[in-house]
Amino acid sequence: MSDLFQIMNTTKQAILSHTTAISVTSGNIANVNTEGYSRLRPVFGSKGTISAGAVDIEVGVEISTIERIYNRYLETQVVEQAQDVGYNQVQSDLLGQVDGIFDESDGGGINELMSAFWNAWSDLSASPEGYEERDALVSAARNLTQAFQERSRELTDVQADANETLASDIESLNGYLREMADLNDKIVEVEITGGTASDLRDKRSTLLKTMSGMIELDYYEASDGSLSVFLSDGRSLVEGGVSHALDVVVNPSNGNYYDIVFESDPGTAINDRIHSGQIAGLLSVRDDLIPGYLSDLDDLANNLVSAVNSRHGQGFDLNGDSGGNFFSVGSGARDMEVDAAILADSGKIAAATTVDGNGDNALGISQIQDSLIMKGNTLTVGSFYSSLVSRVGGDVQNASRSLEHQTLIQEQYETSMESLSGVSLDEEMMNLIRYQMGYNAAGKLCAVVSEMMDTLIALGE
């Protein structure tokens, strides 16, 4: 047997449930522009039935849970993709600078200065006793050596830049690790009582995405709701409420650049265990790509210096003396310089193959541009340099293409995730109308029951 009070109670539950639903909707609407917010959905549930003779009667409604709409699989995709994007992003940024260093489209680069240098020798061969030509040659040679030094310095600057960024990345990563551990603690605290800490979880997801953009990581969620984060080799970064901070230490055998270590184990570098994310990108630019360009540049400078010096030594200067070094012998591009004796007196340039002073040695030196002295005698200095520039250009192009590609994929994953978890105003409005109708109906029901009560009371008078 149902009675009026029973109905009244059901009505109350309906009103309360719909109010809660509207309040959840309002929260969704309010967070329509919140980054990382996952929409919530009220789940209406029946309170069960009671038996009324031959039939069962529904006895009410409740909001059984408020569901956080989220897909862990999509999250994994987004997190992994963020690692690739972070890696390519930083490579593309840093290599963009390198692209500028080797930009010769407006002239003034090593290629042009090298031509000017050979041409100055050729000019000298036409007029070997002219001090004007000798001084012009010295200045062309100085321009060339300065260009080499400058390129070398600029590349080293990019390297140092990557190194500094690495240190500050590690510092912010440590902050994130601590924050992640804190969030773990709070989430466990909230959820142990059976609730869902959805805003904390949103925050943690966003944090996870930020972290994975920086470093390659794996993670899993424990049954208590805490998230454990590992390096790809399994060493733990965050375990529940405990974070293991990273640190950087200077490595003297790698140009005093930083090695990444665990704070608790400063003796073991973990550089080679990081293969993705911004930090891996920085490492690859710093330890791989730029040293490659620098060593090519050094090879070029060294071979040029030794070829010119060796031919120069066979000749005779303006005074009939044997030629000394034309370039001072250094360690590579960074300290390439015209020999001090030549700088002091351009008459010491050995332009002649005889003490009588012809220009044949200068001619011979100018023809070094045609001799295959690079890469095991397979390339001329000019073509070696152009292939270096091509390689740099190719690397930059690859990095920016991968970035473009990976970003597109990431956009797609994020769209899928947003499509699932994001707030749609259309939907919220429709829900609002739906819940409002439910609320109105329950109100109407209340009025009907109240009228019935009046009727019942009147019966008794």
Next chain:
Amino acid sequence: MITRVTEKIKFDLVNSSLFRVQDQYTELIEKASSMKEVNRPSDDPLGTGKILDYRSSLSYIEQCDGNISTARSWLTVTESKLTSVYDILVEIKETALSQGSDTASAETRQIAAASLETLIDELRSLANSKLGDRYLFSGTRTDTEPFSETASPARADAPVAGSGNAFDGTAATGGSYTGDANRTCVVKIVSGGAFGTATYQLSSDGGKTWGTDTAVPGTGVISLGDGLDMTLTAGTADLAAGDLFTVRAYAEGYYNGNGEALSLEMAKGVVLEYGVSGEDVFTAQGASGGTDLFAMLEDLKTALEGDDADGILAQLDTINGSIASVSRYTAKCGSLSNNLDILEQGNEELDLRITELCSEIEDADMTKLITDYSAKEIALQACYEMSSRLGSLSILDYIG
């Protein structure tokens, strides 16, 4: 399947499309403003490498062209000087013919001798002509006046020690030079030490080619060949590797230059000798033989002064030989100039080809650029249009 499209998706989509189109749009603007397809190595890595190679080649060609014009002006001046020499020699030949005949008298011969002296001066100044600061006819010793006023006997200068020499003893030239041409001998110490242990190499062509390692004799006397030797007297410091001694030896006559030729690179890998040495044209020295012009003139003058008709006629052969030699080398200048013309033409063609190839890679195709530009402009407009309408359509306008 219906995808849930949220507000964020819509705005993000418009945003990223805008960025993409803007990016492509600016790239086109950059290309249009620089008129270049390749503005940095990453725009076209392979192309950039090629462009750099092409540019080096172009610069190389330009340099060769510069060398060609240097050589050509040298040849032109040489040719004109030789033509003048030819004219004077013809005049002298006429004088010799007329003064050698019976119609000439002692007086006319005296007068002819006087005017011959003027002609000799003129010839000497022609043979000593310069282009800029360089003597045309002294071989590669372009800073040395090639012809003296008077003939000298065969001789050798004192050795010149290199300024970096460690050896501080003295060096003197000895013997008498019997060679047939001017020569610069260089002694280079290969391994240092005292006399008897130190070794040297000898070059008879100024240092271009070197003989084998030879020990410095204990006496310190090094034979330089052709009757010439150099005597070293020990000082406090021994000979050291790299020490140089230069001895210049001159054959009998007027000439102070050498028989070497100047050379320049006229096209990639093509090194050409240009100019003619005084040794070849005006002397009997060296491998090419020839006639000694100034000795002949001196003899002719003596014969004229001595009223010696036979002596005058005896010079005719030599005069003819000189005339032949001068015209031969004049012709050589002409043919060298022709060679240069051919090389220059080759360079020009190459330059044109390479410029074309370079332009194909580097220069922007304006027609394509403008078409692309308009297409991107439309895309950008569409994006803007979309973004402006994005907020205007909403469910909120329909429920109240």
